[in-house]
Amino acid sequence: MTDSTRSPDHSSSDITAVLVLADGTVFRGRGFGVEGDTVGEVCFNTSMTGYQEILTDPSYAGQIINFTFPHVGNVGTNDEDMETKKPAARGLVIREDITLPANYRAAEHLEAWTAKQGLIGISGIDTRRLTRIIRERGAPTGVIAHAKDGKFDIEKLMLKAKQWPGLKGMDLAKEVTCLEAYSWTGTRWTIEEGYGDLKSPKAHVVAVDYGAKHNILRCLAETGARVTVVPATATFDEIMEHQPDGIFLSNGPGDPAATGEYALPVIKKLIDTGLPIFGICLGHQLLALAFGGTTYKMAQGHRGANHPVQDLRTKKVEITSMNHGFSVDAASLPADVMVSHISLFDKTVCGLAHKTKPIFSVQQHPEASPGPQDSFYLFEEFMALILNHKKAA
Numbered sequence: 444m445t446d447s448t449r450s451p452d453h454s455s456s457d458i459t460a461v462l463v464l465a466d467g468t469v470f471r472g473r474g475f476g477v478e479g480d481t482v483g484e485v486c487f488n489t490s491m492t493g494y495q496e497i498l499t500d501p502s503y504a505g506q507i508i509n510f511t512f513p514h515v516g517n518v519g520t521n522d523e524d525m526e527t528k529k530p531a532a533r534g535l536v537i538r539e540d541i542t543l544p545a546n547y548r549a550a551e552h553l554e555a556w557t558a559k560q561g562l563i564g565i566s567g568i569d570t571r572r573l574t575r576i577i578r579e580r581g582a583p584t585g586v587i588a589h590a591k592d593g594k595f596d597i598e599k600l601m602l603k604a605k606q607w608p609g610l611k612g613m614d615l616a617k618e619v620t621c622l623e624a625y626s627w628t629g630t631r632w633t634i635e636e637g638y639g640d641l642k643s644p645k646a647h648v649v650a651v652d653y654g655a656k657h658n659i660l661r662c663l664a665e666t667g668a669r670v671t672v673v674p675a676t677a678t679f680d681e682i683m684e685h686q687p688d689g690i691f692l693s694n695g696p697g698d699p700a701a702t703g704e705y706a707l708p709v710i711k712k713l714i715d716t717g718l719p720i721f722g723i724c725l726g727h728q729l730l731a732l733a734f735g736g737t738t739y740k741m742a743q744g745h746r747g748a749n750h751p752v753q754d755l756r757t758k759k760v761e762i763t764s765m766n767h768g769f770s771v772d773a774a775s776l777p778a779d780v781m782v783s784h785i786s787l788f789d790k791t792v793c794g795l796a797h798k799t800k801p802i803f804s805v806q807q808h809p810e811a812s813p814g815p816q817d818s819f820y821l822f823e824e825f826m827a828l829i830l831n832h833k834k835a836a
C-alpha cells in the first residue's frame with residue numbers, strides 16, 4: 444500500500460478526507476462538502492475553467508473527477524452555470540484549498556455549494572501524481588471518505604473500491620434522464636442579456652435525454668429549434684407522437700452498450716423514418732451501435748477543453764470540449780457510414796455521417812460549457828438538414 448500525504452505546509456490535524464484507490468493507494472487531504480463516503484471511477488479533466496459546468500454535466504454519473512488545474516473554486520458558483528438540476532458526479536479531487544470567490548457572477552463559495560449539492564470533495568491532493576496513475580494504469584475505482592474527526596478505516600474503504608463493479612456494462616442514463624417529457628425554448632447566454640428565449644421557431648426537434656446538458660438544448664434553440672425533451676426510455680411511438688422535424692440523441696453517462704439494450708430498438712426505427720438525426724457523445728456512440736458498429740472502453744478517456752479534432756471532409760481542425768471514456772471502433776462501421784471527424788490526439792473516431800441519410804453525430808461537445816465554441820457549426824448543419832428535409836417533404 445502506498446501513501447501520499449498532503450503537501451508539507453499542512454499539519455496532520457487538518458486531514459479530514461482520504462481518497463483510497465482499489466489498488467490500495469491512499470491520498471490524504473482536507474474534506475469539504477458533505478461527510479460520508481462516495482465510490483466511483485476516478486477520471487481527470489484538464490479544463491482550466493468551467494468546474495461548475497463539469498460538475499453538473501450528467502455524463503459524469505458514476506465518476507469522481509480529479510481536476511488537473513490547481514485552482515478550482517476561485518470564481519465561485521452561480522445559479523446560471525448549471526448543466527442540469529442536480530450534479531450526477533460522485534465527488535471531486537482538487538489541488539489547492541478553495542479560496543474566497545472573486546468574480547462578479549459569483550453567488551456562492553464552491554465549498555458551500557458542494558455541501559448543498561450533496562457532493563463530497565477532497566483538497567490538498569497531489570493531483571498531478573493521481574493523473575499519472577490514471578494515465579499509466581487506466582482509470583481506477585476509488586473512494587473519497589470525508590470525516591471531520593479524521594478517522595478512517597482504510598482497509599474497509601479499499602474493499603469498497605475493489606467491490607465496485609466499474610462503468611463497463613453499467614447503464615446510468617436511466618438515473619439521470621428526465622421523468623416526463625418537457626419543452627425547451629431557452630437560448631444561449633450573452634454578457635449583455637444573460638439567457639434568451641426563442642421567439643419564432645423554425646422547426647421542432649425531439650431530444651432523447653440520456654443525460655442531456657442544458658447548453659445542448661440552448662444551442663438547438665439558438666439555431667431555431669423548439670425542443671421537446673423526452674425520457675431515455677421513450678418508445679418510438681411516444682417520440683413520433685410529438686411530430687418531430689428532427690431527432691436529437693443526447694450525451695449521457697455509462698456504457699453505451701448497456702444503455703443500448705433499450706435505446707437501440709428505438710433508434711433503429713428512428714433511422715428508418717428518414718428524419719434528420721444528430722447525436723452527441725453517448726448519442727453518437729448509440730447511433731454507431733444502431734448502425735451495427737461496436738464501442739469499447741478507453742484506458743483513460745478524453746476529458747478537457749482543448750482537444751483537437753479534425754473534420755476529415757474539410758480538413759479543418761477544431762478545438763473542442765471532450766468528456767468520454769468509451770469510443771466507437773472505426774473498423775466495426777458498415778460501408779454506408781463514414782468517419783467524418785477524428786481526434787488528433789489519438790486518431791479515435793470523433794464523428795460519423797451516413798452516406799445517404801441525413802444522419803450524423805460527434806464525440807466532442809459542440810455546446811462547449813465549458814470550452815471553445817469552434818464546433819457550434821454542427822448545430823447549424825443539423826438545422827440546415829432539418830429545413831431541407833422539411834422543404835422536400
Ligand SMILES: NC(=O)CC[C@H](N)C(=O)O
Binds near residue numbers: 725770
Ligand atoms: N459525455 C458523454 O456523453 C459520455 C458518453 C459515455 N458515457 C462515455 O463515457 O464515453
